[in-house]
Every structure is written in structure tokens, then in C-alpha cells.
Amino acid sequence: MHAYIAPLRLRLDGDALVSNWRWLAAKGGGAACGAAIKADGYGLGAVEAMRRLLRAGCRDFFVSNWGEAALVEPLLETGVNLSILHGVRVEDMPQALASRARPVLCTPAQVARWRDAGGGACDVMVDTGMNRLGLDWRGEIAALVEGLEIATLMSHLASADEDVAFNAAQQARFVGIRRAVAAARYSLANSAGICLGRDYHFDLTRPGLALYGGIPRDQAAGHVRAVVQPQAQVLQRRRLIAGDSIGYNATFTATRDHEVAILNLGYADGYLRGFSGKGAVIIDGARLPVLGRVSMDLIAVDVSARAEVGEGDWLTIDYALPDAAALSGLSQYELLTGLGARFDRLWD
Ligand SMILES: *Cc1c(COP(=O)(O)O)cnc(C)c1O
Numbered sequence: 001m002h003a004y005i006a007p008l009r010l011r012l013d014g015d016a017l018v019s020n021w022r023w024l025a026a027k028g029g030g031a032a033c034g035a036a037i038k039a040d041g042y043g044l045g046a047v048e049a050m051r052r053l054l055r056a057g058c059r060d061f062f063v064s065n066w067g068e069a070a071l072v073e074p075l076l077e078t079g080v081n082l083s084i085l086h087g088v089r090v091e092d093m094p095q096a097l098a099s100r101a102r103p104v105l106c107t108p109a110q111v112a113r114w115r116d117a118g119g120g121a122c123d124v125m126v127d128t129g130m131n132r133l134g135l136d137w138r139g140e141i142a143a144l145v146e147g148l149e150i151a152t153l154m155s156h157l158a159s160a161d162e163d164v165a166f167n168a169a170q171q172a173r174f175v176g177i178r179r180a181v182a183a184a185r186y187s188l189a190n191s192a193g194i195c196l197g198r199d200y201h202f203d204l205t206r207p208g209l210a211l212y213g214g215i216p217r218d219q220a221a222g223h224v225r226a227v228v229q230p231q232a233q234v235l236q237r238r239r240l241i242a243g244d245s246i247g248y249n250a251t252f253t254a255t256r257d258h259e260v261a262i263l264n265l266g267y268a269d270g271y272l273r274g275f276s277g278k279g280a281v282i283i284d285g286a287r288l289p290v291l292g293r294v295s296m297d298l299i300a301v302d303v304s305a306r307a308e309v310g311e312g313d314w315l316t317i318d319y320a321l322p323d324a325a326a327l328s329g330l331s332q333y334e335l336l337t338g339l340g341a342r343f344d345r346l347w348d
Contacts, residue, residue, distance in 0.1 A: 006342055006344040007232065007235070008230070008232045008342060009231050009232075009343055009346055010044070010230055010339060010343045010344070010345045011229040011231060011346055011348065012044055012229075012346060012347045012348065013225070013226070013227050013228075013347075014347045014348055016225035016226060016227045017049060017053070017212070017227050018055075018056045019225055020210055020211050020224050020225060020227070021033060021035065021053055021056055021211055022056065024191065024211065025205075027194050027195065027219075027223075029198050030201070031187075031189075031201040031202060031203055031204055031205050032059065032060060032185075032203065032204045032205070033060075033207065034058065034061060034062060034204055034206050034207070035050070035060070035061055035206075035207065035208070035211055036061075036062045036190070036207065037049055037050050037062065037068075037072065037208075038062060038208070039068075039337045040068070041212070042208060042209070042212045042333070042336040043337045044212055044227065044339070044345065045347075046063070046068065048345070048347055049211070051075060053211075054077075054080065059079055060080075060081045060083070060152075060206075061080070061081065061083070062082075062206055062208075063082065063085065064084070064085050064086050065086050065092075066084060066088075066092045066096060066101075068084075069082060069084050069101045070095070073099060076100050082100070082101035082102070083101065083102050083103075083104050083123050084096070084101055084103050084104060085104050085133070086104070086106065086133065087104055087110040087125070087133070088103035088110055088114060088119075093113065093117060102122050102123050102151060103122055104122075104125045104152075104154065105123065105124050105135075106133040106134050107135070108135065111135075111144055111145060111148065115147055115148060120149060121149045121150075122150060122151065123151055123152040123154060124145055124148065124150050124153050124181075124183070125155065125156070126141060126153065126174070126177050126181075127155065127156075128156075128174050128177070129166065129170050130156055130157075130158040130170075133156075134155065134156070137173045137177060141181050142181050150181070150182065150184065151183065151184050151185065152183060152184065152185045152186070152187050152204060153177065153178070153181055153186050154188065154206070155170065155173075156188075157188065157189065157196075157200075160189070160191075160192035160193040160196055160217075161192040167196060167200075171200055174186070185203035185204050186202040186203050187204040187205065187206055188200055189201060189205045189206065190207060190208060190209070191208060191209045191210035191211070191216040192209075192217050193205070194210075195216060195217040195219040195220060209332060209336075211227075212228065212336055213225060213228060214321050214333070214336065215332070221322075226320065228319060229316055229317075229319065230271070230316070230319050230339065231315065231316050231317065232263040232265035232299075233263065233312060233313070233314055234263060234314075235311065236261075237259065237260070237303065237309065237310055238259075238260050239257065239258070239260075240254045240257065240258040240260050241254065242254050242256050242257055245292070246291050246292040247292030248292075250292070251276065251277065251292050251293050252291045252292035257304075258302055258304050259303050259306075260300045260301065260302060261300070261301050261303045261309050262299075263298065263299050263315060264297065264298065265297075265299055266296045266297040267294050267295070267296055268297055268340060269339070269342055270335075270338030270339045271294055271317070272294065272328060273293065273294045274329045275327070275328050276292065276293045277292065279318065279328070280317075281301050281316060281317055281318060282316050282317075282318045283309070283315065287318060288301045288303055288315075
């Protein structure tokens with residue numbers, strides 16, 4: 001038996017991941033720098049990302065739910081924290097009570113559930129205006145959390161990637177909460193929040209996007225390195241004669257002869273139809289455009305200028321995150337987390 005080699009792969013740069021974490025840690029000043037590894041490490045692989053960040057010195061990790069927690073729990077060692085951002089449901093209690101991971105309690109019911117069960121150390125999320133998860137900042141938070149042993153009290157910024165007054169408003173609300181509620185540590189900033197400056201850093205930061213090569217704000221450009229490079233194999237090279245069309249609904253019709261490579265990549269892999277007629281592969285710095293629609297499992301690219309490209313070759317997809325986001329109409333987050341299960345994930 002031999003291991004299956006998929007016709008599409010992600011080249012993942014472990015040095016870039018670590019370099020991004022170090023840059024974020026330095027940018028965060030005296031705050032400890034954690035890592036959001038939810039959604040399977042933003043699509044790259046939570047276990048492999050966590051392993052590398054642990055070696056680099058990261059001690060605080062964040063996942064969404066207890067299913068994700070179970071995948072990385074074997075990596076936990078003394079002094080390493082794993083926080084479960086969605087808190088703890090009734091269904092999660094047996095696992096949560098047996099786990100070294102901590103729930104981030106988000107609702108009064110979760111607080112009561114954890115306290116009544118004598119669950120021990122926990123985190124608490126306070127909502128300072130995003131109106132997503134967390135205890136309402138206008139409530140009697142100190143009374144609500146009475147008796148809890150709070151490791152990290154946190155809140156989350158809604159618009160840290162923009163220059164809006166809402167950031168300072170959330171920050172001020174969080175400072176108020178910090179005065180009123182005792183916790184071992186306080187944490188507010190995601191990737192973009194780290195770039196907002198020291199008032200936002202508190203004791204612990206929680207970057208996700210920028211670890212994986214996303215550029216959350218201009219300040220990160222030139223510092224955050226790309227981590228992910230999707231590559232796909234050429235399944236067929238074919239000739240298009242002027243007047244021929246290509247792909248579903250024949251959205252591209254050749255006005256001259258073309259040489260085309262058909263690649264094993266499609267929207268089922270997260271290469272969504274927004275890239276139809278817009279995406280490209282990169283060879284020696286040159287962009288070779290995607291022609292016609294992206295199919296479920298296939299795309300066609302123009303290789304007229306590249307006589308050497310043939311069946312079995314690997315081509316690198318242009319996936320520079322901010323540009324690919326602008327091109328496709330997807331966010332950088334979607335571009336990462338959408339990367340599908342069919343890629344082999346190969347860490348350098
Ligand atoms: C996802 C998430 C983060 C990380 O955000 P990025 O924008 O990816 O850096 C931090 N905190 C919370 C609560 C999150 O849900």
C-alpha cells in the first residue's frame with residue numbers, strides 16, 4: 001500500500017507562520033501573543049499550526065468549539081492554555097469538565113452552568129458592542145461572574161480593520177469592565193487590533209488571520225509573510241481554435257488560437273466562482289489567466305506563452321490574499337477557511 005498523492009496541494013510555509021507570530025508578538029508589546037487556530041487553523045491545519053507555534057513559544061490557543069478542542073488537546077502541555085470561544089453547552093459539559101481546556105463563558109446560563117458544576121478556572125467573554133457572543137457590557141457583570149475563577153476576561157473588536165470611532169468606544173468600555181471585574185489577564189485584540197496600538201494590547205492578544213498570511217491593516221503589509229500557496233496539477237493540455245468556447249455556459253470564446261491547461265482545482269476546493277475569468281496561475285512572476293467559469297473540480301488557464309507546461313506539471317495559483325480578495329469578492333478569511341479537504345497539506 002502507498003499513500004495517495006492528491007492532484008492538488010497546499011504548500012505551507014512553517015517559517016512564515018512563525019515569523020508572523022513573532023512579528024505580532026513584538027507589535028503587541030508586553031502582551032503575551034496567542035493564536036486563534038479555530039476552523040482547523042483557518043483551513044491550514046490546526047494541529048500542524050499549533051505544533052509549530054508551540055515550538056516558537058506560543059502558550060495561548062483559541063478554538064471555537066469542543067469538537068475542535070478534541071483535535072488539539074493531545075498537544076496540550078503544562079503551561080499551555082486552550083480556550084473554547086463558544087463557551088460550554090449542556091452537551092459539552094462532560095468533555096469540558098474532564099478537559100484541561102477552558103470554556104470562554106459567554107452567557108449568564110453558561111456562567112451558572114459552570115459555577116454550579118464547580119468547573120474551576122474559566123474565561124469570560126464580555127460583549128462591548130459587537131452584539132455577537134458575550135455578556136452585555138451594560139449588565140451587572142461583576143455580580144454575574146461572582147465566584148468564578150477567571151483566567152482571561154476578554155472582549156472582541158467589531159471594526160479593528162477600519163479607522164472608526166467605534167474602536168476607541170469598545171476599548172473604553174473594556175477598560176471599564178477591567179476596573180470592575182477581577183481576572184488574571186485581560187484580552188481584547190485580534191490581528192487588526194494589535195495594529196491599533198498599545199491601548200488595545202492589554203495582557204494577551206489573539207491573532208488569527210495575520211498568522212496565516214492575511215493582511216488585516218496596512219501596517220502589517222511588508223511584515224506579514226504569505227503562508228499558503230495552493231498548487232494544482234495539469235490534467236490535460238489542449239488547443240483552443242479561434243471561435244471555440246470553454247467551460248460551462250461557454251462564457252469565454254477564443255478570438256484567436258490558445259493553448260490551455262486544465263487544472264485539478266475547482267469551487268469544491270474553495271476556489272469559488274468569483275475567480276471565473278479573473279484568477280490566474282503564476283509562472284516566473286507572470287500571470288496566466290483563468291479562462292471561463294470555474295467548475296466544481298476544474299479550471300482552465302491560458303498557457304499559450306508557455307510551451308513547456310504539460311500534463312502532470314504542478315502550477316501555483318495566484319493567491320496573494322489581499323489581491324485575491326479584491327479580485328474574487330471574498331474576504332481574506334473566506335479565502336483561507338474555504339480551502340477544502342481535498343488538498344494535500346505539505347509543510348515546508
Ligand atoms: C477569530 C477570533 C480572533 C482572531 O481574529 P483575527 O481577525 O483572525 O485575527 C480573536 N478573537 C476572537 C474572539 C475570535 O473569534
